[in-house]
Amino acid sequence: PETTVLASTEFPFEQHIEGLSNVSYCWSPNGNFALLRLPDFWRCSLYYDPSLTFEQAIEPDHIQLQLNEIFDNPDPYEIIDSRPYQVHQRIVDDFRVGRVLLVGDAAHVCSPSGGMGLNGGIHDAFNLVENLVGIWQGADLALLDRYTRQRRPVVQSAILQQADQNRQRMTQKDPEARASSLQRMREIASTPELAREYLLKSSMIYGLRRAATIA
Incomplete structure (x- = not known):
């Protein structure tokens, strides 16, 4: 099964990304991500480079890197939680x-x-x-x-x-x-x-x- 990294943050993406909907599936130059707005925070689904191991992808520094590709935040993102998510069929x-x-x-x-x-x-x-x-x-x-x-x-x-x-x-x-x-x-x-x-x-x-x- 395919694995992504789920990271949750209270950062207000909606105030910084024009046209963002509560559920957004996005392409970026370096990959893909999805943003889901919940009542108190955003849940980010991060597709990481397949050349990385999952252990590398879940590292806090790498999560910060991927979140900054979504929006270049001058301050570190406050991560509420992060975990793997496996896509099954x-x-x-x-x-x-x-x-x-x-x-x-x-x-x-x-x-x-x-x-x-x-x-x-x-x-x-x-x-x-x-x-x-x-x-x-x-x-x-x-x-x-x-x-x-x-x-x-x-x-x-x-x-x-x-x-x-x-x-x-x-x-x-x-x-x-x-x-x-x-x-x-x-x-x-x-x-x-x-x-x-x-x-x-x-x-x-x-x-x-x-x-x-x-x-």
């Missing part, structure tokens, strides 16, 4: 094992890029509730097997695949590939039909519609 064979039903990260894990895991877990829960209501109304317990039939193929094609595409785009370092990716996004944003298609897919609404067609 896995899915179980069956979302139901007897009376145990798996939802969200218990059933599938993926790159956090784009929030596909959390939102996919919410979709799991909605689907499962629909099937549980059927059981409560008198349907056979075998109805619960439909939960796996409906959700697993959607998770594979609409969540894991999209999350991995997000991760690959996020970690892209080639300038030409970056420019091509940005140009493609501009084309999508400027074309209503393409924009609608993109939003239906990225919001996983297509996945919900597909699941509904599976008996």
Whole structure:
């Protein structure tokens, strides 16, 4: 699995970086980083040079170096905590094992890029509730097997695949590939039909519609 360094700091990036959103995935000349704004601090996901060992990447001096590449702070950053984060991509064979039903990260894990895991877990829960209501109304317990039939193929094609595409785009370092990716996004944003298609897919609404067609 791919490993990044998570570092949290109270430094107010929003006051120093124009146009920064609460969740920002960023390219930099020397690599990539992500910033997530929480109520009291920013969590920074730092992708380090693969020539370094993780032990070198987690060193306080190296974290300071990477944070200064985000914003050149004249003072040392105050780091609240720092730790490794491993990006996994896995899915179980069956979302139901007897009376145990798996939802969200218990059933599938993926790159956090784009929030596909959390939102996919919410979709799991909605689907499962629909099937549980059927059981409560008198349907056979075998109805619960439909939960796996409906959700697993959607998770594979609409969540894991999209999350991995997000991760690959996020970690892209080639300038030409970056420019091509940005140009493609501009084309999508400027074309209503393409924009609608993109939003239906990225919001996983297509996945919900597909699941509904599976008996």
